[in-house]
Amino acid sequence: MSIIVQTEQLTKTFQKQQAVDHVDMVIREGEIYGFLGPNGAGKTTTIRMLLGLMKPTSGTVRIFGKELQKHKLDILRQVGSLVENPSYYPHLTAYENLNVVREIVGVPHKRISEVLETVRLTEAAHRKVKGFSLGMKQRLGIAAALLHQPKLLVLDEPTNGLDPSGIIEIRELIKSLPQQYGMTVLISSHLLSEIDQIATAVGVVSRGKLIYQDQMSNLRKLARxxxxxxxxxxxxxxxxxxxxxxxxxxxxxxxxxxxxxxxxxxxxxxxxxxxxxxxxxxxxxxxxxxxxxxxxxxxxxx
Amino acid sequence: MLSQLLRSEWMKIKRKGLWFLTVLGPLGVVGLTMVNYGVRKDYLLSLSDDDWAIYLDNILSLTPLALVLGIVILTSMMASIENQTNAWKQWLALPVSRSSVYLSKYVIATTLLFVSSIILGIGTTLYGLTLGLGDDIPWLRIMQVSFYPWLASQALIAFHLWVAVANNNQGITVSIGVVGVILTFMAFFLPDWFLWKWPTLANDWNNPFINIVLGISAGLLLFIAGMWHFCRKDVS
Structure with missing residues (x-):
């Protein structure tokens, strides 16, 4: 399996505090990589660096074998993301929100209907997002990330704030992505049960350091x-x-x-x-x- | 890339009242002039033989205020569309260069204000005609009164776009804007190098063209500085 994401000694320092501390992360093709850690451990900061939203203080990020700093746009063309709380334009409808993104990623209009169907928002397509529940907004965020059929999907706490049925729905959706579309998924969570049920590989981060990284099955073997x-x-x-x-x-x-x-x-x-x-x-x-x-x-x- | 971004940006400003403001600004200027002439038309016509000149001076005394206020509100609203749900993090994780994103915001702001200037030109001409200011319509002067303040305001557009995009808190942006409007109100007392004086087209040499050159060149510098900052900023 080829390596999709690889970081080397990735570090981010905020005013002398190391939010991410020499992280060497490896995500292989077709994996659902669970990025697990308590709140404030450095998950979101790491993800922001993977998406080029933040510049690392030191270290490198390679995605699809290319260095992110040098080939950012090429790489981002094949990456879909949902970072923390869903971002959307509340005064626009779900369809319009996706259309705004569609213009940039350059896919045909019919993709909008397809992804709305995938996240089961077809009926709400022409309603303003302002009135959506959190779960619907979260699903819209995932729809936007799926719009251009990315090879790598980065989801930061996608089930945060969802009710149990919403969590199950999103979990099933994410689980189906690698088989259906050949995607590799990076999903972060502070909930062990979440990662346990969804991930095939796991990285545990604590106080900015990646303290464990292996296949999920190997981790389960540790349970004596x-x-x-x-x-x-x-x-x-x-x-x-x-x-x-x-x-x-x-x-x-x-x-x-x-x-x-x-x-x-x-x-x-x-x-x-x-x-x-x-x-x-x-x-x-x-x-x-x-x-x-x-x-x-x-x-x-x- | 830029054309795709612009199409997206036009979609984003839908239903946010930006077009309404674009129309309201110039109509406000013409409306206030209507009130002025409605109340004391005879006095205003008695000031000079060239009634068009007096009329256009009146328009020009109000335009900079409307323009500066418009720049503050438009740039702040455009930034708030992204800030509201921190959409920057989604927007900038798309395959777009940050410099193009910044440029697209500038193009939208300056285009909306250009449309305002066109409406101002049309409104000024139409009301001037109804006032019966004479058959010899000073087209060139009307164009100057309508578009020169916009050209001289490019530096202010670049400055306010930078401030609005750099601050998540639009309270700061609007506060700076309010101070700017007050400064424009007192432009007569300000030195010629002051940004907020340029839209009034006034200077010691009595040559409005100087303000345009200053506005565009300083605008370019401020735009580059703002873009440089935007491109290096960490998105939280």
């Missing part, structure tokens, strides 16, 4: 599972389990087994029962992604 067995005389039980070469620990009247297979759990329980231990409870504890992130971001919740 622990088996806790509550039994009579756990001290003796730990010694007994050594026969099975299982590393068991003893904590608060419980046996703790880490990362074991179903077979090992069955063997352990069977052995303990044979040796006359009473088993009261067998529980699996999975460290949630939430906990992993909390530890990554030094306790700043997502």
């Amino acid at each position: 599972s622990t088996i806790r067995i509550q039994c009579s005389e756990p001290g003796k039980a730990v010694a007994a389990l050594k026969q099975l070469e299982l590393a068991a620990a003893h904590e608060q009247e419980q046996l703790i087994l880490e990362n074991c297979s179903n077979r090992s759990v069955a063997d352990a329980v069977s052995l303990l029962v044979h040796q006359g231990h009473d088993i009261y409870r067998v529980e699996e504890n999975k460290q949630s992604l939430e906990q992993i992130f909390l530890s990554m971001t030094d306790g700043v919740s997502l």
Whole structure:
């Protein structure tokens, strides 16, 4: 898979405060890259630099293999974006808002109807955007970003402020984009659950630094599972389990087994029962992604 | 690129009352002159043998005020269309060069004011004719009164566009504009190099052409400075 977005040591400093701190981001073709971090971690600033809205203090941005500073217009022709709150002209209708953008990106009029259909705003096409709900405005913003069928779609917190049904709708829409149109998507969010459900790759940013970047599936593997067995005389039980070469620990009247297979759990329980231990409870504890992130971001919740 | 941008910009100013203001300004100037002549026509006609000259001087005394006020309001409204929902971030993430975006805003502002000047010329001629100021219509002087202030105002357009685009808070823009209108009102007492004096076409040499040259050349410098700033500005 070719690399669509690559930043090298990307840094932005505002009056001595490093908003983005030497970020090396890599987004590959066809990925939905979840850019995750607490509010104020530097997500929006990074995205603004990717779109040429802000100049980096140092470092470089390469998109489609070209350097952004030198080929900005060429690159932006293939990028669609929705940055933070939706931007629109409230005194114009949805159709007119898209027409204003259409003139610039140079696509035929029929694209407007197509994207309005995609985001399910056809019926509201000729209503002024002033009266739209937040969800409708957000969808209009996505429609504008999709107008010229970009290769890269950059969405900054696209589900912010939406109700649950709106969130699901936008999520399904975004998920369908890579398969349907071959787009690569960068989506930022401060909500782990959001990224967990949508992204195929993930980058975690905290205090301006990219502290983790990998495939989402690899991240899920980090979620360790622990088996806790509550039994009579756990001290003796730990010694007994050594026969099975299982590393068991003893904590608060419980046996703790880490990362074991179903077979090992069955063997352990069977052995303990044979040796006359009473088993009261067998529980699996999975460290949630939430906990992993909390530890990554030094306790700043997502 | 510029023609696409201009088409978009014309669409954006729809329903914002900019065209209404464009028409209101010159009609206001002619309307106030109507009131003036309605109240004291005999006195005004007795001032000189050249009634057209007196009439056009009256028009010219009001035009700069309307023009400066128009520049302030139009540029501020154009910037507020983008500022309202911070549409700059969407607009400037499109494949457009920032210098073209800035130029398109300037072209819209100056074109609207040019249309105002045309309406002023037509209104001035028509009302002049109804007043019966004589058959010898001074066409050249009418053209000068209608379009010279606009030409001399290019520096003010560039200045106010810069101020409006650089400030998210249009309160600052309008405050500066109000001070400008007051300065224009007192133009007679201002030195010749003062921007706000130029639309009045007055100067020590009694040559309005100097104001036009100043207006256009300073306008070009202010435009380049504003564009330079706009191109380097971080969009928040």
